[in-house]
Amino acid sequence: MNIVVGITGGIAAYKAVGVIRSLVLEGHSVQVIATEHALRFVGKPTLEALSRNTVHSDLYEGVSEVRHVAIGQAADLIVIAPTTANTLAKLAAGIADDLLGNTVLATTAPILLAPAMHTEMWQNAATVSNVATLRARGFRFVGPTRGQLTGTDSGVGRMAEPDEIVAAALGIITAREPGEPGLSEPGRDLEGLRILISAGGTREPLDPVRFIGNRSSGRQGVALADAAVSRGAEVTFIGAHLEVEPPRGATIHSVETAEELRVELLALLPETDLVIMAAAVADYRPRTVSEGKIKKDVTGDVLTLELVKNPDILAELAAMKAGHQVVVGFAAETATTEGELLSLGRAKIARKRCDYLVLNRVGWTEGFATEGNTIVVLDHDGHIVIEAEGTKLSVAHSILTAVSTRTPTEIAVEPPGAP
Ligand code: CTP
Numbered sequence: 036m037n038i039v040v041g042i043t044g045g046i047a048a049y050k051a052v053g054v055i056r057s058l059v060l061e062g063h064s065v066q067v068i069a070t071e072h073a074l075r076f077v078g079k080p081t082l083e084a085l086s087r088n089t090v091h092s093d094l095y096e097g098v099s100e101v102r103h104v105a106i107g108q109a110a111d112l113i114v115i116a117p118t119t120a121n122t123l124a125k126l127a128a129g130i131a132d133d134l135l136g137n138t139v140l141a142t143t144a145p146i147l148l149a150p151a152m153h154t155e156m157w158q159n160a161a162t163v164s165n166v167a168t169l170r171a172r173g174f175r176f177v178g179p180t181r182g183q184l185t186g187t188d189s190g191v192g193r194m195a196e197p198d199e200i201v202a203a204a205l206g207i208i209t210a211r212e213p214g215e216p217g218l219s220e221p222g223r224d225l226e227g228l229r230i231l232i233s234a235g236g237t238r239e240p241l242d243p244v245r246f247i248g249n250r251s252s253g254r255q256g257v258a259l260a261d262a263a264v265s266r267g268a269e270v271t272f273i274g275a276h277l278e279v280e281p282p283r284g285a286t287i288h289s290v291e292t293a294e295e296l297r298v299e300l301l302a303l304l305p306e307t308d309l310v311i312m313a314a315a316v317a318d319y320r321p322r323t324v325s326e327g328k329i330k331k332d333v334t335g336d337v338l339t340l341e342l343v344k345n346p347d348i349l350a351e352l353a354a355m356k357a358g359h360q361v362v363v364g365f366a367a368e369t370a371t372t373e374g375e376l377l378s379l380g381r382a383k384i385a386r387k388r389c390d391y392l393v394l395n396r397v398g399w400t401e402g403f404a405t406e407g408n409t410i411v412v413l414d415h416d417g418h419i420v421i422e423a424e425g426t427k428l429s430v431a432h433s434i435l436t437a438v439s440t441r442t443p444t445e446i447a448v449e450p451p452g453a454p
Pocket of ligand 1: 345349365
């Protein structure tokens, strides 16, 4: 996709660098238009190196290419980060006294604004009215959020974090991908869908200070929740020991053990349309949990632990779900070949009888605590629905698109061989 990133003159311009970098890493072509004021905050060479394109600023350069309209005409999406109070006012009035203003007037692409300013400016009646005008015209907004501002003050007005801006941008793009059915409003294609996501890794206590756990960081589950929120879904997120911040805009529950996760999921299932089990659930738990700390002088040189199997929550959810509900499992496998990975995945979905299984390969260096991911989504017959590779956020968008496109009637069809 061809994304124009507009940068206007606020201190948050330095954070726009992160937005450009992520969009390029996602594989998009990024054209940067920086206003003159923006270039006082961040240098052209930085923007050019990261966007891998010439940065445009001057309205009177490239006149022979009719650049003042060409960039806007070619854009699939325009993101303006930061959007200052001054820029909001100019956009609301349709002023085109610089290259960015001309580009915005010349485009039919969706426009995402990430405002950044001091609280007083954001709450000023002029800004409030400009934002209302722009929203009514179909401009999308991400942020501002509440937090530390440039000076010693804090409040509403802080620009959304680059990750959040990128999630919102990718949400708009994914929803606009050609051939996608049933989109009412681009960017909000999951509106009305209630999604329940589990993420992280459960821990099974041995005693008050020790547990049996796993290496799941929760990143892919958080990315799924971020992506779903940005596409308008109502998201409930159950986190078990996340290494990352929980998603914003979702209802958050925290659990420790597999049994606690099971209780939460079963209670929330009736109010859910789509369940995604990204959590790594401990397969076994210690038969007994010691009241006090296990001591070496008591246990001696060899300690034997007796473990009992935990219930398979995914299989339970798949067996309990109503016809309109969709249950998605994850399978992290240490396969050595693609063929082995697929056959392990097919055996697993046949066993667990969920609607979809997201398969990925893991190892000592793959899959956990990393920024990227490579996945295959299988349907309940073991057919490949999609394959995706990229950041966990872009993979999240692909997964959501794959598992949310079937209509409830299609979902109601029982998998062959189901009891
Ligand atoms: N899962 C679950 N309850 C369990 C174990 C796993 O709900 N007790 C879910 C996970 O959340 C994931 C899927 O099942 O969505 C697959 O998890 P995985 O650990 O790969 O499968 P296992 O059942 O442990 O199968 P195996 O031991 O053969 O790898």
